[in-house]
Amino acid sequence: MAGIFEQLNNKQREAVQATEGYVRVIAGAGSGKTRTLTSRYVYLVEELGVSPGKIMSVTFTNKAAGEMKSRIRRMLGDVDTGFISTFHGFCLQVLKEDIHRLNYPQSFSIMDEADQKSLLEEIYHELGLSLRDYTFRDMLKVIDVFKAPYGYVGQVTEPDEQKAVKYFSSFTRDMKDRILGKYVQKQRRNFMLDFDDIINYTLYLFTRYGDVLQKWQQRLQYIQVDEFQDVDAKQAQLVYMLSGGYGNLFVVGDPDQTIYSWRGADVHIILDFDKEFPQAKTIYLNTNYRSTPQILDVSNDLISKNTARLKNVLCAVREDGAKVYYKHTKSTIGEAAYVARTIRFLMESGVKPYQIAVLYRAHYVSRSLEEAFVKEDIPYSLFNGVEFYNRKEIKDVLCYLRMPLAFDDISFLRTINTPRREIGRTRLNFLNEYAENNNVKLYDALKDNLSHEKIKSTKARRYVEVIERYAAWIYTKKVDIKVNSLLQ
Structure with a gap:
C-alpha cells in the first residue's frame, strides 16, 4: 500500500482513504481522477479486505471500464474485478439474474439502433408507410419521449395476455402512436429490450420488488461512480437506491466538464449532492498534471464565468509551454480555411505533417476541413469509419x-x-x-x-x-x- 500512496498527492490520498459514507470528489481536468479511483479500489481490497464482488465501479464508456480493469489487474494481479462497467452494463447483470420476475426469459435480446430501425421498417410496411411519412429519426425521438418515465414497463410485461393486448391496442391517438404501439408490442413478443429499456426495467424491478433491491444492496458494499457530472436523473436514482444498504457512495466528477445535457445529463445532480446527502464530504482535486500553465490560465479564466459550478482553480505541475492562440471565425468554412493556412505555414517552417493533429467536435466539420486541405494541397489522414x-x-x-x-x-x-x-x-x-x-x-x-x-x-x-x-x-x-x- 505504501507504493500506491507514493504515487498520490495529499488530496488524492484523502480521497482514497475516504471509504465510508457519502463522498463527492470534484476532480478538475488532468487531476488524476482515474488513478485515484483505481487506487481507492485497490485500497478497499488490499487494506480493508473487501471482496471485489462487493464493489461497484461505474464508468461512462466500455473503453473506460476496460482501462480501469486493466489498471487494477496490474496492481492486484489477474483477479475477478467484480462490477466494473457502464450503467447499462451493470443493469444487464441485474436483468440476467432477475428479469424472470417480469416474466421475461434470461435469453432476452438487446436491440441497437440498427435493430430499432429494422423493426420500424417492418412496421412501416405493415401500415403502408414510408420514410416520406415519418423518418426513423422522428420515430426514435417519439420512442425516447415515451420511455422517459419507466412506468410503461409494468404494462409491457403484464403477464395477463388479454390485458397486454388491450394495452397495445390503446395506441390509437394518431399514426405515430400506432407505430409506437406496434413497436412495444413486437418488443414484448420477441423479448427484446432497447437502450432505454435496460435502465428502465432495472429501476422498475427495484421499485416493484423490494427483495430484488435488497439483494443487490446487500451485495454491493461500496459504490463509486466516475464522470458524475454527466449522469441523468434515472442513473442517479439507480445508485442512490443501491447505496441505501450500506450507505457508501463515492462520486467523482467535474461540473466544469459536463457535455451531455443534450441526452439528459443534469449538472445539478453533482452540484446538489450535498443537499441530497447533507452528511456528504467534498474533496477537491485541483493539481493538473496534463497541461501547461498557459493552457490552464486560459481555461481557468474562461470557466470562471460559469454560474452553475463549484469553484475549483486548477494549478499546473508542468513547466511553461507555448502560448495559446485563439481565432474566432464567422463560419465553419472560414474556420477550416484558417486551419489549413496555419498548417501550410507550419509545414513551410519545417514542421512535418505527421506532427500536426486537428481535433473537431462533430463529424460534419470534417467535410469543410477536407475541402480546405485539398485546396491547400495538404496531405492528411482521416481517423474515422464504420464501427466494427x-x-x-x-x-x-x-x-x-x-x-x-x-x-x-x-x-x-x-x-x-x-x-x-x-x-x-x-x-x-x-x-x-x-x-x-x-x-x-x-x-x-x-x-x-x-x-x-x-x-x-x-x-x-x-x-x-x-x-x-x-x-x-x-x-x-x-x-x-x-x-x-x-x-x-
Missing part, C-alpha cells in the same frame, strides 16, 4: 448467433435471406400476417408453414434445419466453433 459491430458482415454473424438463443424477429429478418432463400416481400407478408394473428414470432410462423404452398418451394426448410442444429449446440459448443461452422 455496425459492419454488415459482423451484424449478420451476430444475428445468426442470436437466432438459436432468442429466435427474435430482427435476427430472423436479417438472416432469412443471408444467403438468398427466396423469402421475398410477398412471403414475408404472409408470415407476418400469420405471426400477428397467432401471436407468435416470425420464426415460429415459418416453422408452422414449411409445407404451405407459399413456402415449400423455397429454401426455408434448410434454414430451419440450420437454426435448429445450432440451437441444440447453444450450451455445448464454444462460440468460436459455432461461428466457424456458421461461416462455412
Whole structure:
C-alpha cells in the first residue's frame, strides 16, 4: 500500500482513504481522477479486505471500464474485478439474474439502433408507410419521449395476455402512436429490450420488488461512480437506491466538464449532492498534471464565468509551454480555411505533417476541413469509419448467433435471406400476417408453414434445419466453433 500512496498527492490520498459514507470528489481536468479511483479500489481490497464482488465501479464508456480493469489487474494481479462497467452494463447483470420476475426469459435480446430501425421498417410496411411519412429519426425521438418515465414497463410485461393486448391496442391517438404501439408490442413478443429499456426495467424491478433491491444492496458494499457530472436523473436514482444498504457512495466528477445535457445529463445532480446527502464530504482535486500553465490560465479564466459550478482553480505541475492562440471565425468554412493556412505555414517552417493533429467536435466539420486541405494541397489522414459491430458482415454473424438463443424477429429478418432463400416481400407478408394473428414470432410462423404452398418451394426448410442444429449446440459448443461452422 505504501507504493500506491507514493504515487498520490495529499488530496488524492484523502480521497482514497475516504471509504465510508457519502463522498463527492470534484476532480478538475488532468487531476488524476482515474488513478485515484483505481487506487481507492485497490485500497478497499488490499487494506480493508473487501471482496471485489462487493464493489461497484461505474464508468461512462466500455473503453473506460476496460482501462480501469486493466489498471487494477496490474496492481492486484489477474483477479475477478467484480462490477466494473457502464450503467447499462451493470443493469444487464441485474436483468440476467432477475428479469424472470417480469416474466421475461434470461435469453432476452438487446436491440441497437440498427435493430430499432429494422423493426420500424417492418412496421412501416405493415401500415403502408414510408420514410416520406415519418423518418426513423422522428420515430426514435417519439420512442425516447415515451420511455422517459419507466412506468410503461409494468404494462409491457403484464403477464395477463388479454390485458397486454388491450394495452397495445390503446395506441390509437394518431399514426405515430400506432407505430409506437406496434413497436412495444413486437418488443414484448420477441423479448427484446432497447437502450432505454435496460435502465428502465432495472429501476422498475427495484421499485416493484423490494427483495430484488435488497439483494443487490446487500451485495454491493461500496459504490463509486466516475464522470458524475454527466449522469441523468434515472442513473442517479439507480445508485442512490443501491447505496441505501450500506450507505457508501463515492462520486467523482467535474461540473466544469459536463457535455451531455443534450441526452439528459443534469449538472445539478453533482452540484446538489450535498443537499441530497447533507452528511456528504467534498474533496477537491485541483493539481493538473496534463497541461501547461498557459493552457490552464486560459481555461481557468474562461470557466470562471460559469454560474452553475463549484469553484475549483486548477494549478499546473508542468513547466511553461507555448502560448495559446485563439481565432474566432464567422463560419465553419472560414474556420477550416484558417486551419489549413496555419498548417501550410507550419509545414513551410519545417514542421512535418505527421506532427500536426486537428481535433473537431462533430463529424460534419470534417467535410469543410477536407475541402480546405485539398485546396491547400495538404496531405492528411482521416481517423474515422464504420464501427466494427455496425459492419454488415459482423451484424449478420451476430444475428445468426442470436437466432438459436432468442429466435427474435430482427435476427430472423436479417438472416432469412443471408444467403438468398427466396423469402421475398410477398412471403414475408404472409408470415407476418400469420405471426400477428397467432401471436407468435416470425420464426415460429415459418416453422408452422414449411409445407404451405407459399413456402415449400423455397429454401426455408434448410434454414430451419440450420437454426435448429445450432440451437441444440447453444450450451455445448464454444462460440468460436459455432461461428466457424456458421461461416462455412
